[in-house]
Amino acid sequence: MPYTAEISRTNPGCFIFLVDQSASMSDPMESGETTQPRAEVVSNAINRLLTELSVKCAKEEGVRDYFHVAVIGYGHNRVGSAYQGTLAGRDLVPLSEVANNPARVESRTKKVSDGAGGLVETSVQFPVWMDPVTNGGTPMTRALGYANTLVGHWVDMHPGGFPPIVLNLTDGESTDGDPTSAAIGLASHATADGPVLLFNLHVSGSGGAPITFPDSEEALPDTYAKLLFQMSSVLPSHMRSYAASQGHRVSESTRGFVYNADIVSIVEFLDIGTRATELR
Amino acid sequence: MAVSRDGRPGHGPGSGHGPGAGSARKFPTGANYAEALQHPELCFSDPDLKHGTVQQSPVLGPKPISGNFASVFSVTATNGQRYALKCFTRDSATLGKRYSAISTALGGLGGPGAGGLSQPWPVGFDFLEQGVLVGREWYPAVKMTWVQGTGLINWIEGNLHDPAALHSLADRFLAMTADLEKNGIAHGDLQHGNLLVAADATFRLVDYDGMYVPALRGEQATENGHRNYQSPSRTAADFGPAMDRFSAWTIELALLAVATDPGLWTQLHDRQGEFLILSEMDFKEPATSLAWPVLLSHPDRRVRDVAGRVKGFLGRPTSALPPLTADAVRLPAQRRAPAPASASGAGGYGAGGGLGGSRPTVTSWTPAASGASASGVPAWMAGRIAASTAAPGVTQSPVQQPAGGRAGLSGFGGRSAGDLAAALGALLSTSVPGALVLAAAQPVDVLPAAQGVALLTSAALVGFGRRRRPEYRAARKRVRELKRRSRELADPASLHQRLEKEIRVLDDAIAKDNTASDQRVQALQLELRDGQARITMDLNRRTDQAQQQLAGLAAKERRRVDKALEPAIRAHIQDKLRRTSIQDARSLSNMGNKMVQALQDAGIRTAADFIGVDFSHNPSVVYLVRPGGQRIRVPGIGEARATALSDWRQGLEHRARASAPTTVPPAAKAQIKADIAALRRTHKAEIKQAEAEALQKKAALQQRITDERGRLTGQRQQRAMDTQRRRAELLQQQKQLAGAEAERGRVEAELGVVRGEARGALGVGRYVRFLVTGR
Structure with a gap:
């Protein structure tokens, strides 16, 4: 049965985040009571997820390398690592190194319950690995090609492992040609445990209702949305049941795709899309 | 608490x-x-x-x-x-x-x-x-x-070369599972991460999320435990007092195995692997596992027995497995006749209950790799080497059993080509000059000189031949050895040092060899795992296409049937249209007799005589299109009439289509079915072929890896035996240094004997006799 391989230090998993850094990512989107540039919402979500993964894989002796993680930005004339600080320029990085090397740890203020019915403002530590960048076009085809190279190498080194998962977060149409064949090429890599998974998320500022994890393209508004849907892999069964447990309606053909995502569905997308088979 | x-x-x-x-x-x-x-x-x-x-x-x-x-x-x-x-x-x-x-x-x-x-x-x-x-x-x-303790894997690695500690940990583990069994409790997720070993080497069991206690009877499990510790047949319904049994046996087997032979840990445990010595794949696909053959053919009987039992559990429902008891892991001869499970629980805290003193005596083995002196032999060597070398404590004089052996001193044996050449050469060099003398009647004074040379030559040849004899060489070597030993015995301290160094070199060499071969075995395991994965990948790639083709066959069959029906449908429609006179068009509101007459005049007598209307170029100029594609104008037919005519004809066609035949003639249908069946067979055969090839490749890979590992094991055993033998000799020599003076006397005496024998039994005279008679 595909997508059941054990994820362990001897059999690590692989996440590649592709983050759109085009100019339009500076457009605002709603974030609670305020608005924030889309790029800021996305980089916050990725930073939070890297903390989440580090916590999930932490053991007595420290963070274990159950995963290797790449964060690749694509924007003006550039496709490459979006890590900052010591990890700058690196592609796939073992999770323990990620955990130990955020670019910085910010102190952010947050209102939390004071346990007596009121709210109190406290500061919380927030590790940061990537910052929002917005500039130029959306070279999605090149970004998928970049991921293709990383994935090809990974699959060759880990033929029996859980297949790599590529999560693409974008707000616009590809500006360097139809990405379909690049996506097909990427998903044609496979380990013995199944083909590479490509999940897509379309960020929106429009405020319309997000379409999360659809199982057909019928409800999708336009050809661009349909194209992203077709590029997205069907969710493996353990992610499907997790999505169901989180209140999503799913079927056997539910795909890893969110259209018109708001801030909540970005977090959900990352949470469901990086859900591993059991981690010990 | x-x-x-x-x-x-x-x-x-x-x-x-x-x-x-x-x-x-x-x-x-x-x-x-x-x-x-x-x-x-x-x-x-x-x-x-x-x-x-x-x-x-x-x-x-x-x-x-x-x-x-x-x-x-x-x-x-x-x-x-x-x-x-x-x-x-x-x-x-x-x-x-x-x-x-x-x-x-x-x-x-x-x-x-x-x-x-x-x-x-x-x-x-x-x-x-x-x-x-x-x-x-x-x-x-x-x-x-907060529990102060060491995780089980770290603890094992830290005590790998302390078999006594590992054995008593195995006993403690057994005693703890007996505690659980006795009270009808099961942990649900027995695995290395939940087993901590405290400073006094007793267990602390943590994580009770999945625990079963009698009051929870009837509940379902919320988790199924660590995949590398569970029977493939375990389900949530197995929530009950027996759910730990498979993992308990697996852990006990691992502890016993590494206590008996620490090499098993290096061979079977992956560094950073989330398991001890067996993992999920060994349970799910025992046939392709490398671990089972190692355990099941292990020279230690108890390891073999317990491994055999655990492997036997694989096909069975978890609830049907026997509890782990002290008696169950004893060798049959040591088992007590009736062995109630509760008996093993009463070992007492800290006493390491359970097995107690009934353990086999192989535990004194300390591998050379640890650097400590070897005082025994590894279990797998038992019965393979002579008792005298297996136990260095047994008196065994190196003088009586020298390295070179003494067999040669009883004389020469088996003439070789070299001996024959020496004999021939000697014979020729002494006889030829004689023959010359007889033939040529040389001057007398020449004769002694020639004979002298000939005799010298033959003596040299005989001497050369004798020195080449293995018996002679062995004797010489022995003499040299005895001389050196005699010299050394005069200075026992330096001899002791030399022996000490030699033992160290020996230990270092075997430790290095063992590490290298352990690493090689691990690498082989990885090679097998990755190789199998690659074969599966290749198989998936090959069968994917065939699977898709297979999935599309039903649709393909429908398309073929539709296509086969098409001519019959067309003929039927054509026939219906032809049978409909254009006169019938008078029923249309805007068509009168005059118009119908005009159509008939233009050659349109039935609905089949035109296929449509065309006013695409100019709405005021309307054409009727004949079946051949030619366009005709009919006076009086404008846009409205043309449209009505076209609709009338389409209506007719539509009705005709509804009454058209829906079944393909039996012969055509049979052909389609046969074609599709052939395609299905082809694709299925492709898949079968690919699967068979993959299976073959996997078998070949496994065979290669198994052979390679067998070779490594053989080499290792040979090396270990050689080392043990040599080590025993050296130790013995060291031991005898105490009586260095007496020993020196013995060595000198033996030197005399060997020299005498070399001169007698291996002397020139004997050699010449040997050359001539072969004895």
Whole structure:
């Protein structure tokens, strides 16, 4: 049965985040009571997820390398690592190194319950690995090609492992040609445990209702949305049941795709899309 | 044991937001808890925790230890007491109920000692309904006493070369599982991560989320345990007192195996692997496992026996497995006739109960790799080497059994080509000059000179031939050795040093060899795993296409049928149209007799005589299109009439289509079915072929790896035996240094004997006789 391989230090998993850094990512989107540039919402979500993964894989002796993680930005004339600080320029990085090397740890203020019915403002530590960048076009085809190279190498080194998962977060149409064949090429890599998974998320500022994890393209508004849907892999069964447990309606053909995502569905997308088979 | 029932009553303001029983709610993630725990004064209600200090990680704040469904944090209270706080990341409505039942059951066990537990394995806990405040809601948590202990894998690695310690740990493990069995309790997730070994080498069992106690009868399991410790047949329905048995046996087998032969750990445990010596694939696909053959053919009988039992459990339902008892892992001869499970539970804490003194005696083996002196032989060598070399304590004089052997001293044996050449040469050189003399009647004074040369030559040849004899060489070597030894015995201290050094070199060499071969075995395992994965990948790629073709065959068949029907349908429509006179068009509101006449005049007599109308170029100029494609104008037919005519004809066609034949003639249908069946067979054959090839490739790969490993094992055994023998000799020599003077006398005496023999039995005279007679 595909997508059941054990994820362990001897059999690590692989996440590649592709983050759109085009100019339009500076457009605002709603974030609670305020608005924030889309790029800021996305980089916050990725930073939070890297903390989440580090916590999930932490053991007595420290963070274990159950995963290797790449964060690749694509924007003006550039496709490459979006890590900052010591990890700058690196592609796939073992999770323990990620955990130990955020670019910085910010102190952010947050209102939390004071346990007596009121709210109190406290500061919380927030590790940061990537910052929002917005500039130029959306070279999605090149970004998928970049991921293709990383994935090809990974699959060759880990033929029996859980297949790599590529999560693409974008707000616009590809500006360097139809990405379909690049996506097909990427998903044609496979380990013995199944083909590479490509999940897509379309960020929106429009405020319309997000379409999360659809199982057909019928409800999708336009050809661009349909194209992203077709590029997205069907969710493996353990992610499907997790999505169901989180209140999503799913079927056997539910795909890893969110259209018109708001801030909540970005977090959900990352949470469901990086859900591993059991981690010990 | 500090086990309270339900934690503290909920009195915080957040309790109103608590979960209703049975409703699944989204629990905080590990990172959510880590963030909340940055402010213990806000997120806790328990006073110990509220004023406590949360242990921090180097970079990311509160330091978590995460499992599949929870993250654990370390909190030290102001009084110095350290707690482990377990925060759940997955909702379980029955969590509180379960922990309450577990608390009651464990509380009733009593402490360690006579009649109680074998060791203090239970860990005290409080279930806190209001554990942690995250956001605006309280979430439950389990507050446990912090256990100081070493994880099982680390402990094994630290004691790998202490077989006695490993054996007594195996006994303790057995005793602990007996405690559980006796009380009808099962842990649910016995695995290395949940087994801590305290400083006194007794177990602490942690993580009770999946624990079964009798009060939970009828419940379902919330988790199925670690995949590398479970029978493939375990399901959530197996929640009950027997659910630990498979994992218990697996762990006991691992402990016994590495206690008996630490090389098994190096060979079978992956560095950083989440298992001991067996993992999921060994259980799911035992046929392709490399571990089973190693264990099942291990020279140690008990390892073989226990491994055989565990392997036998693979096909069986977990509930049908026997409990792990001390008697079950004894060798048959040592088993007690009736062995009640409870008997093994009474070992007493700290006494290492269970097996006690009934252990086989192979435990004294300390491998050369440890650097310590070898005082025994590894189990797998037993019976393969002579007792005298297996046990260096047995007196064995190197003088009596020299390295070179003494067989040669009884004389020469078996003439070789060299001997024959020497004999021939000697014969020729002495006889030829004689023959010359006789033939040529040389002057007399020449004769002695020639004969002298000839005799010298033959003597040299005989001497050369004799020196080439192995017997002679061995004797010479022995003489040299004895001389050196005699010299050394005059200075016992330096000899002792030399022997010491030689033993060290020997130990280092074998340790290095063993490490290299262990690494090679591990590499082979990896090669097998990756190789099998690659074969599967290739198979998937090859069969994917065929599978898709197969899936599309039904649609293909429908298309073929439709296509086969098409001519019959067309003929039927044509026939119907032809049978409909254009006169019938008079029923149309805008068509009168005059128009019909005009159509007939233009050659349109039936509905089949035109196929459509065309006014695309100019709406005022209307053409009727004839079946051949030619366009004709009919006077009086404008846009409206043309449209009506076209609709009339289409209506006719539509009705005709409805009455058209729907079944393909039997012959055509049979042909289609046959074609599709042939395609199906082809694709299925392709898949079968690919599968068979993959299977063959996998078998070949496994064979290659198994052979290679067999070769390595053989080499290793040979090396170990050689080393042992040599080591025993050296040790013996060292031992005898005490009587160096007497020994020197013996050596001198033997030297005399060997020299004498070399001169006698291996002397020139004997050699010449040997050359001539072969004896």
